[in-house]
Amino acid sequence: MAGAVLLWLPFASTKGLRFVDALFMSASAVCVTGLATVDVGTDLSTAGQVILIGLFQFGGLGIITFSAFLFGMMGRGISFKGREIVQSTFLHTPRRDFFFILKSVILSTLIIESAGVLLLFIRFAQELPASKALYYAVFHAISAFNNCGFSLFPDSFTRYQGDLLMNFTILTLIILGGIGFVVHHEVFARLKDHKARLSLHSRIVLITTACLIVSGAALFWLFEEQTLLRGMSPLTQVLVSLFQSITPRTAGFNTVDIGQLTNATILLMLVLMFIGGSPGSTAGGIKTTSFALLLLMMWNRWRGSEEVTVSNRTVPKELIGRTLSITFASMLSVFFVVAVVMVAGHVESGPEERRLFVEYIFETVSAFGTVGLSMGVTAKLTDIQKLLIAFMMFAGRVGPLTLAFSLSFREGKKRVVYAEETVMVG
Secondary structure: OHHHHHHHOHHHEOOOOOHHHHHHHHHHHHOOOOOOOOOHHHHEOHHHHHHHHHHHHHHHHOHHHHHHHHHHHOOOOOOHHHHHHHHHHHOOOOOOOHHHHHHHHHHHHHHHHHHHHHHHHHHHOOOOOHHHHHHHHHHHHHHHHOOOOOOOOOOOOHHHOOOHHHHHHHHHHHHHHHHOHHHHHHHHHHHHOOOOOOOHHHHHHHHHHHHHHHHHHHHHHHHHOOOOOOOOOHHHHHHHHHHHHHOOOOOOOOOOOHHHOOHHHHHHHHHHHHHOOOOOOOOOOOOHHHHHHHHHHHHHHHOOOOOEEEOOEEEOHHHHHHHHHHHHHHHHHHHHHHHHHHHHOOOOOOHHHHHHHHHHHHHHHHHHOOOOOOOOOHHHOOHHHHHHHHHHHHHHHHHHHHHHHHHHHHOOOOOOOOOOOOOOOO
């Protein structure tokens, strides 16, 4: 709401924003989504763009994280509940060195974003004045690391689809922002000391992320090789396929027109957007670990095992139950919001309505996964639809985490155990 009021003020835009658009843009920034009902590069003033930077930087790392860090710097403590919330956000197991973890999160963010700014400045300085190149570098580096997807270019990064330096920098920032801070910490410790052990969480995150990137790029190339990629050089085809494989998992940038993709590619991107990034990161979605645990659960069931095992470790049943709850609650939320968005848009029957149906599904899943990709329907939404999509962005950012946190605190409560009775399934 504070961001909406600031963006609504005259100095934040070039021609004035309606409050519903200011609210939508604020929600999109705080929830690090990137969906936009206005052109960020032209409709917002420099002051408005700076407000956006602050909103998606705070939204990416979490306001509670910044509050706890500032309290620690001032020598003030925070409540036990606050510690639990922050630790559940960034860590798979509680640790005593709480403020050290907070400092590591802030420090790694500054280092990674600064490196991104430097590389992007080198590229932008080739075509823009130094001051403007630096501003563009700062905006896009922070947007990429926080997996936000806001761009000052009206076509996102389409003009740079074959640029090796630009693709490498943006994709690296997105991946680092999406794998989680605890993974950063453990990988860095492993590089310093080969005896240091990667936790099961980090191994699952790294393996799942790599598999999704490679398989997503391969399938994108397969689906678009004869259509969108036709006529491009082999290097550009590889870069475009990698870019569109990585960004759907909550980043929101694009180097091709999403509205021109084939139906098979749209389905692929819907799956990637729903999965999202990893826990303890700036990403959204149900998370890579949830997706991996669901696959592992099915694999172990097929093998006839009641337990979910991986790397000589058994995953707690409570965690599997929590994963199932988060996944199905997320699916039901998406289905419900898509239905309401369709009703609010008065979609009836016919070929044009079928196209809108796909666009609304894509928009809703993009909002839930805090992705920011769109098939071009965002600016055409009615006020009610904008509010619904803004709610979906908010739910997608805080919903799965809040649900997981609340479920973890209910486990210790006493409950009544009733007699068992079977039902037929399958």
